[in-house]
Amino acid sequence: MRFIGRKTNDENDDRDDVQDVPGEQMGEVVPLHRDTAPIQDTNDDEAGEQTGPRVQDVIAREIPAGESAPPADFEVVDGDEDADEVAPVVMRVDPLPGSVPGLFPWDRTDERRAPIPLWVSDAATRRAAITWAGEMAKHKAKFHAVRTPLYAARVAVRVPRGGVRVLRDYTRWVSDAETRPLRNEAVRKADAVEHMKLAQKTAERQKARLAISGALSVPVLAGLAVVVFAAPVPVAVLLAIGAVSWLGVRGGTEDKPLIGRAVVTGKVPELTSDMIIRALGSLNNSLLNAAVKSGRGVTFPNPIHRDGPGWRADIDLPYGVTANDIMDKRKALASALRRPLGCVWPEPDADQHEGRLILWVGDKDMAKSPATPWPLAKAGKVSLFERFAFATDQRGRMVTLLLMFENMLIGAMPRFGKTFALRVVLLAAALDPTVEMYVYELKGTGDLDSLEQVAHRFHSGPGDDPALNATMAGLREVYAELETRAHAIKRLPVDLRKENKVTPEIAAKRSLGLYPVLVAIDECQELFSDKTHGAEAEDLCLGIIKRGPALGIMLVLATQRPDSDSLPTGVSANAGIRLCLKVMGQTENDMVLGTSSYKNGLRATEFTIKDKGIGILKGHADAHQTVRSYYIDGPAAEQIVKRARALRETAGTITGHAAGEATAVNTGPRFSLLDDITAVMAPGEDKVHSETICDRLEDLRPDFYKGWDATGLANALKPLGLKTDQVWATGTNGKPANRRGITRTDLDKARAANTKTNTKRDGGEGGEVTA
Numbered sequence: 001m002r003f004i005g006r007k008t009n010d011e012n013d014d015r016d017d018v019q020d021v022p023g024e025q026m027g028e029v030v031p032l033h034r035d036t037a038p039i040q041d042t043n044d045d046e047a048g049e050q051t052g053p054r055v056q057d058v059i060a061r062e063i064p065a066g067e068s069a070p071p072a073d074f075e076v077v078d079g080d081e082d083a084d085e086v087a088p089v090v091m092r093v094d095p096l097p098g099s100v101p102g103l104f105p106w107d108r109t110d111e112r113r114a115p116i117p118l119w120v121s122d123a124a125t126r127r128a129a130i131t132w133a134g135e136m137a138k139h140k141a142k143f144h145a146v147r148t149p150l151y152a153a154r155v156a157v158r159v160p161r162g163g164v165r166v167l168r169d170y171t172r173w174v175s176d177a178e179t180r181p182l183r184n185e186a187v188r189k190a191d192a193v194e195h196m197k198l199a200q201k202t203a204e205r206q207k208a209r210l211a212i213s214g215a216l217s218v219p220v221l222a223g224l225a226v227v228v229f230a231a232p233v234p235v236a237v238l239l240a241i242g243a244v245s246w247l248g249v250r251g252g253t254e255d256k257p258l259i260g261r262a263v264v265t266g267k268v269p270e271l272t273s274d275m276i277i278r279a280l281g282s283l284n285n286s287l288l289n290a291a292v293k294s295g296r297g298v299t300f301p302n303p304i305h306r307d308g309p310g311w312r313a314d315i316d317l318p319y320g321v322t323a324n325d326i327m328d329k330r331k332a333l334a335s336a337l338r339r340p341l342g343c344v345w346p347e348p349d350a351d352q353h354e355g356r357l358i359l360w361v362g363d364k365d366m367a368k369s370p371a372t373p374w375p376l377a378k379a380g381k382v383s384l385f386e387r388f389a390f391a392t393d394q395r396g397r398m399v400t401l402l403l404m405f406e407n408m409l410i411g412a413m414p415r416f417g418k419t420f421a422l423r424v425v426l427l428a429a430a431l432d433p434t435v436e437m438y439v440y441e442l443k444g445t446g447d448l449d450s451l452e453q454v455a456h457r458f459h460s461g462p463g464d465d466p467a468l469n470a471t472m473a474g475l476r477e478v479y480a481e482l483e484t485r486a487h488a489i490k491r492l493p494v495d496l497r498k499e500n501k502v503t504p505e506i507a508a509k510r511s512l513g514l515y516p517v518l519v520a521i522d523e524c525q526e527l528f529s530d531k532t533h534g535a536e537a538e539d540l541c542l543g544i545i546k547r548g549p550a551l552g553i554m555l556v557l558a559t560q561r562p563d564s565d566s567l568p569t570g571v572s573a574n575a576g577i578r579l580c581l582k583v584m585g586q587t588e589n590d591m592v593l594g595t596s597s598y599k600n601g602l603r604a605t606e607f608t609i610k611d612k613g614i615g616i617l618k619g620h621a622d623a624h625q626t627v628r629s630y631y632i633d634g635p636a637a638e639q640i641v642k643r644a645r646a647l648r649e650t651a652g653t654i655t656g657h658a659a660g661e662a663t664a665v666n667t668g669p670r671f672s673l674l675d676d677i678t679a680v681m682a683p684g685e686d687k688v689h690s691e692t693i694c695d696r697l698e699d700l701r702p703d704f705y706k707g708w709d710a711t712g713l714a715n716a717l718k719p720l721g722l723k724t725d726q727v728w729a730t731g732t733n734g735k736p737a738n739r740r741g742i743t744r745t746d747l748d749k750a751r752a753a754n755t756k757t758n759t760k761r762d763g764g765e766g767g768e769v770t771a
C-alpha cells in the first residue's frame with residue numbers, strides 16, 4: 001500500500017502549503033503525537049528560542065485507486081502492508097522560526113511606542129518638568145544672592161593676585177619666556193650655534209611684541225580714558241565689575257572656585273535587567289529559579305526606560321509564572337532590589353498575557369513624593385456623568401473616577417485618610433451644581449463641615465441619637481425617592497427614556513426631579529452597628545445601593561471598621577468602586593476590596609504607617625491601581641466649596657440645609673409636615689393654593705415655617721410623595737383662581753403611604769421633620 005504526505009523539506013514546510021493542496025486530493029488529516037510518530041525536527045537548533053519539544057502534526061492519505069502520481073511536493077512512501085490504513089508521513093507544522101502563520105501584520109498585537117517622549121506629550125510630566133526648572137532657577141538665584149558678600153570678599157582677595165598673574169603672563173609673553181628652556185638646553189649642551197639662533201629669534205619676537213604692545217597701548221589707554229571720564233556711569237560700573245571679576249577669576253585657584261555649586265547632583269538609582277533577574281531569582285519560586293539559573297525564560301519585550309519619576313521594566317516571566325506571583329512577594333522583591341517598599345510597584349499588564357509584569361520602581365517612596373495639587377482646586381466645574389480627578393498613581397499620573405451609576409466604599413484603619421479621600425469625592429460632587437448632596441459625618445469632628453454650604457441635607461455628630469436620626473431621615477427620604485424616580489422615569493416620553501435610566505439629558509431638566517443625588521456617610525459603622533437603626537439602615541442602604549445607580553442616586557460609604565458587624569455584607573458586596581487604604585488583616589481587606597482580593601495579591605495590609613492617603617482602588621477602571629487621593633486640607637476645601645456654592649447659586653440649586661433649613665432639621669421636637677398641612681386645611685376644604693398653605697403654616701409654627709414660599713413647599717413635599725399641581729381654589733385675596741396647590745385626596749394618599757412606610761420601619765410618622 002502506498003501513502004502520500006507532504007515532503008518534509010523546509011520549503012514546503014508551512015501551513016500555507018498544506019492549504020494549497022486541492023480539496024479532492026486531500027485525505028484525512030491525522031494529527032499524531034510524538035509518541036506515535038517520533039520524528040525529530042532537524043531545524044530545532046535553528047529555531048532559536050523554541051528549543052523545547054514540539055507536537056508534530058501529520059498529514060497523510062491513501063492514494064485512491066486509479067490516481068496516478070501524487071503532486072510533486074508530496075513524497076511517496078512505502079507503507080507497511082500490515083499497517084491499519086495509514087502509514088504516517090510526518091511533516092512539521094510548527095511555524096518557521098520568526099514567522100507568525102495566519103497573522104497578518106495588522107492582526108498582531110505589536111505595541112507601538114510613542115514617538116514623542118512622555119515628558120513632552122504627557123501634561124502631568126510636562127508640568128512636573130516645568131515646575132522643576134522654575135524651582136531650580138529660583139533656588140540657584142537665591143543661593144547665589146545670599147552668598148554675594150562671600151563672593152565679594154573672595155574677589156577682593158583674588159583681584160591683586162589676579163593682577164599679578166596677568167602682569168606676569170604679559171611679561172612672559174613679551175620676553176618670549178616660553179623659549180627659555182630651549183635656550184637653556186643649548187647652553188647646557190654648549191651648542192653655541194643653536195644658542196645664537198634661538199637668541200636671535202627671541203630678540204626678534206621681543207621686538208615685535210613690544211611693538212604690538214606699544215601700538216595697542218594707545219587704543220587701550222584711550223578706551224580706559226573714555227570709560228573713566230566719558231562713559232555713562234552704569235556702563236563704567238559694569239565694565240569695572242567685569243574687569244574686577246575677571247581679575248578675581250584669574251586670581252582663583254583650581255580647587256577653590258570663586259562661585260560655589262548651588263546643587264549637588266543626586267544620582268538616580270538605576271534599574272537594570274541584571275538587577276531585576278537577580279531579584280526575581282531570589283523570590284523562592286521554583287519556575288523562576290530554574291529560568292534564572294538557565295539564563296533563559298525571563299525576557300524584556302521593551303527596553304527599561306524612565307517613566308515619570310522612576311524606571312519601568314516590562315518583563316515576560318517564565319512560562320507558568322504570573323504577575324500575581326510576583327505581586328504576592330512585593331516585600332521580598334523590594335528587599336532584593338535594595339529599595340524601600342514604597343518604591344517598588346509590580347503590576348500585571350491588562351493588555352497582555354498573565355505572565356507579563358510591569359515593574360515600576362520609583363526614585364522616591366510614594367509616601368514621600370510631594371503631593372500633587374488637585375486639578376480642580378483653583379478652577380473648573382464637574383459633571384458627575386463624566387470622570388473627575390480623584391487621585392494620582394505611583395507614577396504621579398492622574399486617576400479618575402466615574403461616580404455616576406456607581407456606589408463607592410472606602411475602608412481603612414483610623415487616621416489613614418478615609419475622610420480626605422471622601423472629601424475629594426464630595427468636593428467634586430459639589431462642583432457639579434446639579435447634584436443634590438446628603439452628607440453625614442458620624443465622627444463629629446467637623447471634617448466635612450465645609451460641605452454644609454452646598455449640602456441639601458447635612459449633619460455632623462459623634463454617632464449619637466441626633467446624628468443617627470438625621471442620617472436615617474436622609475436615608476428614608478432618598479429611599480422614598482427611589483419609588484418616585486422609578487415612576488417618573490416610567491412616565492417619561494419614549495424618546496427621553498431610551499435606556500430607562502437617568503441620562504445627562506434627563507438630569508438637566510430639573511423640573512423632572514431626576515437630577516443626580518449623592519448620599520455620603522462617613523464612619524458608617526456607627527449607623528450599621530446601632531441596635532435601633534442598624535437593621536433599617538441596612539435595608540435602606542441595600543435598596544439605594546442596588547436600585548439607586550440607574551435612578552441617578554449614588555451612595556458613598558466610608559468606614560474605619562470594615563467587618564461584618566459594622567458593614568453589612570450585602571452593602572459591601574454591591575459597591576462598584578472600592579478604595580482600601582491601610583487595613584490590619586485579610587478579612588477587612590477582602591471586605592472592602594471584595595472576596596479573594598487578598599489571595600489575588602491586592603493587599604492593603606502591606607501599606608506602612610507612612611502611607612497616609614495611599615490605597616488600592618478597584619472598580620474604577622479595568623484594572624485595580626495603587627493610588628494616593630489628592631490632599632485637600634480644611635482651608636483649601638473651604639475655598640473650593642465657596643466656588644461650588646457660587647456655581648449653585650447661579651444654577652438656582654441651593655436647597656435644604658444649604659438654603660437655611662439646616663437647624664430646623666437637626667434639633668428640637670419632631671413634627672410632621674403632612675400632619676401640619678392637614679391641620680391647617682379647613683374642614684371640607686378639598687383644594688388649597690400653596691401660598692395659602694404657607695401663610696397658614698407660618699401662623700402655626702412661625703419659627704419653622706417663616707419665609708416658606710410655594711417653591712420651598714413643593715421641594716419639601718416632593719420627597720414625601722406629594723406633588724403640587726394647578727388647583728382651582730379660593731386665593732388669599734378671597735377670589736377663586738387656578739394656581740399651584742394641593743388637593744386633600746393627594747394629601748391623604750401621601751400621608752397613608754408615608755405612615756405605612758415609616759410604621760414598617762420604626763413607627764415614625766410620615767414626613768417627619770424636626771424643629
Ligand SMILES: Nc1ncnc2c1ncn2[C@@H]1O[C@H](COP(=O)(O)OP(=O)(O)OP(=O)(O)O)[C@@H](O)[C@H]1O
Pocket residue numbers: 371412413414415416417418419420421443560612613614628629630631
Ligand atoms: N492623600 C493624602 N496625602 C497625604 N496625607 C494624607 C492624605 N490623606 C490623608 N492624609 C493624612 O492622614 C491624616 C488622616 O486622614 P483622615 O482624617 O482622612 O483619616 P481617617 O481615616 O478619616 O481617620 P479617622 O478614622 O480618625 O476618621 C490626615 O490628617 C492627613 O494628614
